[in-house]
Amino acid sequence: xxxxxxxxxxxxxxxxxxxxxxxxxxxxxxxxxxxxxxxxxxxxxxxxxxxxxxxxxxxxxxxxxxxxxxxxxxxxxxxxxxxxxxxxxxxxxxxxxxxxxxxxxxxxxxxxxxxxxxxxxxxxxxxxxxxxxxxxxxxxxxxxxxxxxxxxxxxxxxxxxxxxxxxxxxxxxxxxxxxxxxxxxxxxxxxxxxxxxxxxxxxxxxxxxxxxxxxxxxxxxxxxxxxxxxxxxxxxxxxxxxxxxxxxxx
Amino acid sequence: xxxxxxxxxxxxxxxxxxxxxxxxxxxxxxxxxxxxxxxxxxxxxxxxxxxxxxxxxxxxxxxxxxxxxxxxxxxxxxxxxxxxxxxxxxxxxxxxxxxxxxxxxxxxxxxxxxxxxxxxxxxxxxxxxxxxxxxxxxxxxxxxxxxxxxxxxxxxxxxxxxxxxxxxxxxxxxxxxxxxxxxxxxxxxxxxxxxxxxxxxxxxxxxxxxxxxxxxxxxxxxxxxxxxxxxxxxxxxxxxxxxxxxxxxxxxxxxxxxxxxxxxxxxxxxxxxxxxxxxxxxxxxxxxxxxxxxxxxxxxxxxxxxxxxxxxxxxxxxxxxxxxxxxxxxxxxxxxxxxxxxxxxxxxxxxxxxxxxxxxxxxxxx
Numbered sequence: 170x171x172x173x174x175x176x177x178x179x180x181x182x183x184x185x186x187x188x189x190x191x192x193x194x195x196x197x198x199x200x201x202x203x204x205x206x207x208x209x210x211x212x213x214x215x216x217x218x219x220x221x222x223x224x225x226x227x228x229x230x231x232x233x234x235x236x237x238x239x240x241x242x243x244x245x246x247x248x249x250x251x252x253x254x255x256x257x258x259x260x261x262x263x264x265x266x267x268x269x270x271x272x273x274x275x276x277x278x279x280x281x282x283x284x285x286x287x288x289x290x291x292x293x294x295x296x297x298x299x300x301x302x303x304x305x306x307x308x309x310x311x312x313x314x315x316x317x318x319x320x321x322x323x324x325x326x327x328x329x330x331x332x333x334x335x336x337x338x339x340x341x342x343x344x345x346x347x348x349x350x351x352x353x354x355x356x357x358x359x360x361x362x363x364x365x366x367x368x369x370x371x372x373x374x375x376x377x378x379x380x381x382x383x384x385x386x387x388x389x390x391x392x393x394x395x396x397x398x399x400x401x402x403x404x405x406x407x408x409x410x411x412x413x414x415x416x417x418x419x
Numbered sequence: 420x421x422x423x424x425x426x427x428x429x430x431x432x433x434x435x436x437x438x439x440x441x442x443x444x445x446x447x448x449x450x451x452x453x454x455x456x457x458x459x460x461x462x463x464x465x466x467x468x469x470x471x472x473x474x475x476x477x478x479x480x481x482x483x484x485x486x487x488x489x490x491x492x493x494x495x496x497x498x499x500x501x502x503x504x505x506x507x508x509x510x511x512x513x514x515x516x517x518x519x520x521x522x523x524x525x526x527x528x529x530x531x532x533x534x535x536x537x538x539x540x541x542x543x544x545x546x547x548x549x550x551x552x553x554x555x556x557x558x559x560x561x562x563x564x565x566x567x568x569x570x571x572x573x574x575x576x577x578x579x580x581x582x583x584x585x586x587x588x589x590x591x592x593x594x595x596x597x598x599x600x601x602x603x604x605x606x607x608x609x610x611x612x613x614x615x616x617x618x619x620x621x622x623x624x625x626x627x628x629x630x631x632x633x634x635x636x637x638x639x640x641x642x643x644x645x646x647x648x649x650x651x652x653x654x655x656x657x658x659x660x661x662x663x664x665x666x667x668x669x670x671x672x673x674x675x676x677x678x679x680x681x682x683x684x685x686x687x688x689x690x691x692x693x694x695x696x697x698x699x700x701x702x703x704x705x706x707x708x709x710x711x712x713x714x715x716x717x718x719x720x721x722x723x724x725x726x727x728x729x730x731x732x733x734x735x736x737x738x739x740x741x742x743x744x745x746x747x748x749x750x751x752x753x754x755x756x757x758x759x760x761x762x763x764x765x766x767x768x769x770x771x772x773x774x775x776x777x778x779x780x781x782x783x784x785x
Contacts (some may be wrong), residue, residue, distance in 0.1 A: 227682050253688035264683035268701050268779075277697060278687035330687060 176203045177236070178334055178365045179224055184233035186219065193219050195231065195389040201334075207398075208376040211386035212412060217369045220357050220386070221336045224367065225256045254282060257327030261339040263319040265311035265394045271298070271322050272307040275329045282329065290329070297325040301355050318346030321355055328359075335359065337368040371416060377401065385409045442451065452547045488746040500749040501756050504740040508756065511576025511736040513560075517568065521579045524556045528582045536771055538778065548701030549590075556583070570651040578760070580650075584657055584722040589715055592661025599666035600673055601695065614666075621663035626721050630654040634728035653725050661718050668710045672703030705779040712772035733757050 179201040184193040193216045201207050209217045222228040223235060226242055226249045235242040238255045244249060266274050268373045275294035279285040285293070298304050301321035303314075311319055320340060327335060337356065341349045360366055360379040370376065376383060376397055383400035385393040385408075391404045401417075404410045449459040469528070480495025491497035501508075510521045531552045534540055560579060562567035575583070602614035621629070633656035634649060641647070676699055684694040686715065723734040731739065737753045740746075 225686055227685060250688055250690065253686060256686070258683075258686040260679060260686075262677075262679050262681065264677075264679035266680065266683070266698055266702075268705065278689065281687040281693050281697065326687070 177201065178203050178238055179367065180207075180234070180236040181220075181223075182234040182236075184220075184223065184230045184235060186216075186223065186228065186230045186232075193389050194223070197233070197391055199384065199391065201365060201367060203333075204363045204365055205381045206360050206364075206379050206386055207368070207382045208380040209367065209369045209384045209386060210371055210373075210376070210412070210416075211392075215386040216389040218338050221338055221367050221369055224334075227252050227258075244261070244265055254330065255333045256336060257330060257332035257334070258336045259320070259323050259327060259338065259340045261342050263311070263316070263323045263343070265319055265323055267311050270308050270310055271303075271314070273310065274322060275326050278326070279329050281314060292323070293329055298322075299327045300328070300358075301325045302351070315348060316344045317351045320344065320348075320352045324352075324355055324359070334365045334367070337366065337370065339369050339371075341370065341372055371403070373417060379419045385412065387412070481615070488743075488748070491746075492748070496752050496755075497749050498752065500740075500746050500752050503746060504737075504743070504753075507577075507740050508737045508753070509577045510579065511731045511739075512574045513576065513579075514568070514570060514574070515564075517570065520559045520562070520567065521575075521577070522572075524559045524579050525582060527552050527556050527559075528579075528586060532586075538775075553587070572648050576649065577736040578733050580725075580730060581719075581722050581733040583650075584654060584725065585719045587654055588657035588661045588718055588722070591658045592718070593665055595658060595662035596665030597669050597700065599662055600669035603670055604667065604673055618663045621659055622667065626656070626660050626724050627727050628661050630724060630728050634655070649728065650730065653728060653730055657718070657722070661714075661720075664714050664717070665711065668707050668714050669703065671710065672705075672707035672779050673699065675706050676703055706771050707774075708776045708779070712768055716768055719768070720761060720763060733760060 179199065181197050181199040184194055184197040185192065188326055197216075197220055199207075199220075209216050209221065219228055223230045223242075224226060224237060224319040227344070229244075229411075230242075236254045240248050240252050240255075243253060243383045265271075266277070269277065270292055275297065276285075276287065276290040279293065280287055283290075295307060298307055301324055303321055303325075306314060306318065306322075311322065314322065318328065324340075340356070341352055343353065349372070353372060356366075356368070356375065357379055366379075368375075368380075380397045381396050383395055384391055385400070385404075385406070387408045391410045393404060395404075400409075401413065404413055429633055452733035478494050480493060482491050482493050482499055483497060485497065485499040488497075488500070491499050503582055506515070506518060508570060513521050529551055534548060535545060552644050554643075556579075560575055560583075561568070561570060561572070591675060599614050603618065605611045605614070615771045630653060633652040637652060638646065680698055680702065681694065684698045689697065722732055725732050726735040726738075734757055736758045739754055741748075753773045
């Protein structure tokens with residue numbers, strides 16, 4: 170590991186969260202260094218999505234500390250907005266803005282949040298559209314694109330904010346099988362360029378390729394964490410073994 | 420229709436249909452099967468029965484000019500009555516020598532409405548045009564400056580009054596309604612409670628009650644010596660009422676916005692105001708255009724209720740015109756005349772909303 174990775178970009182210290190009586194996150198500790206790629210997996214309802222949604226405060230944690238890019242998440246709106254500027258997020262359902270063209274989707278936040286001049290924002294947007302390999306769809310509406318294209322636009326939209334960290338919440342789960350690869354290819358490229366990434370995904374091939382650390386969650390806890398090599402070859406915990414045998418069976 | 424098949428090899432041409440042109444259209448749309456044929460014939464019979472008497476009454480047997488009411492009673496409509504009362508129905512008690520002022524005011528209103536219909540015009544400049552335009556309307560109607568004689572608001576009547584009440588009511592009521600709808604969904608309990616309470620209270624009360632309250636009750640609560648113009652009070656009542664009814668329509672749109680849209684906006688770092696203005700409202704409002712326009716049309720027609728506090732809107736001036744001893748009994752003509760005016764405005768709103776809907780939904784289907 171290089172020196173840069175000792176700088177934690179994301180730090181979760183015994184984070185707890187409840188929905189009413191039900192505890193969704195139990196004493197989560199997690200450190201993600203600069204440039205590190207973490208893949209989070211686990212059965213549905215294990216709290217993995219909730220955890221990464223806590224990192225940019227789409228969900229509120231009730232106990233513990235979350236520090237992102239050196240800023241602690243409190244209820245202070247200024248801090249939350251500062252963190253959200255540094256953290257990009259890609260959703261399962263893409264969540265593109267259907268009333269705006271692809272180009273407007275990409276330039277909206279740079280113009281309004283980063284206060285970039287429109288021309289500059291559009292140049293950047295076209296650059297990132299090229300990066301996600303859909304340079305010629307800028308003037309279409311999201312509804313006119315395929316799922317895979319929409320998700321790549323969503324990635325480009327996040328990148329236009331030049332984030333330090335990218336969060337992926339099951340980015341390929343809503344895609345038809347033939348479109349998964351085009352999205353994963355973009356994500357792999359991003360990983361290779363040194364982006365700090367936390368991905369909730371069940372794409373184990375992708376995990377093997379890019380992950381520095383695998384995190385397995387179950388029932389709101391981090392059950393096991395290991396380098397992918399060890400994680401897939403010799404999982405220690407029984408629950409991890411059971412999960413992996415199911416997910417790798419086919 | 421003639422040359423569509425030119426240049427296509429004969430073998431590729433579809434078999435020649437038995438019917439072409441207008442006949443084919445008739446066949447496809449009016450006589451397409453037994454039920455359709457029966458319905459077409461039934462409708463045709465109804466029209467044939469109803470239309471000739473109407474045309475006979477309105478055009479053929481109509482009397483177009485007459486010295487007075489007695490000479491105007493015949494088998495057909497007495498349009499001479501409308502000709503005689505035209506100015507009064509449209510402009511009411513506005514001083515007769517100054518009729519050009521309400522005419523100019525109505526023209527300015529119509530011009531501003533037409534300008535606002537073009538989506539490319541939407542922006543700060545249009546807002547400025549409207550502010551100047553409304554000021555010009557007020558100056559024209561009220562006078563007291565620019566060498567115009569002062570005309571008390573009590574004398575404002577007919578079409579200008581209806582337009583002022585409706586347009587200002589919608590213009591101010593709409594943003595007010597949007598704020599109420601947003602407040603109703605606020606996370607702050609106090610804001611939410613106030614908005615819910617206000618909406619439910621005002622929406623559950625007839626407009627007439629609101630007008631009564633504004634006109635009769637409000638002065639009782641004001642310190643002695645302070646009076647508020649009756650027109651202003653009616654206008655405020657309309658704004659309050661429009662706000663509450665529009666708020667519920669807007670809420671419907673807000674509720675239809677998927678959670679993911681808000682999360683995506685949040686994740687990009689947009690503030691609440693930016694998120695609402697750029698992401699939530701454009702989608703929410705586009706979704707409820709039909710219901711919004713329905714409410715607007717309702718508000719427009721409800722302006723006729725100001726008769727209750729003796730303001731003379733378009734409908735009331737028409738009814739007043741009927742009380743002329745020289746011209747008695749021309750109810751149908753009077754109501755048809757103002758009905759056509761009301762209908763024109765409402766029909767215009769309805770058509771415009773359809774156009775807007777098409778424009779907003781172009782290429783935006785999920």
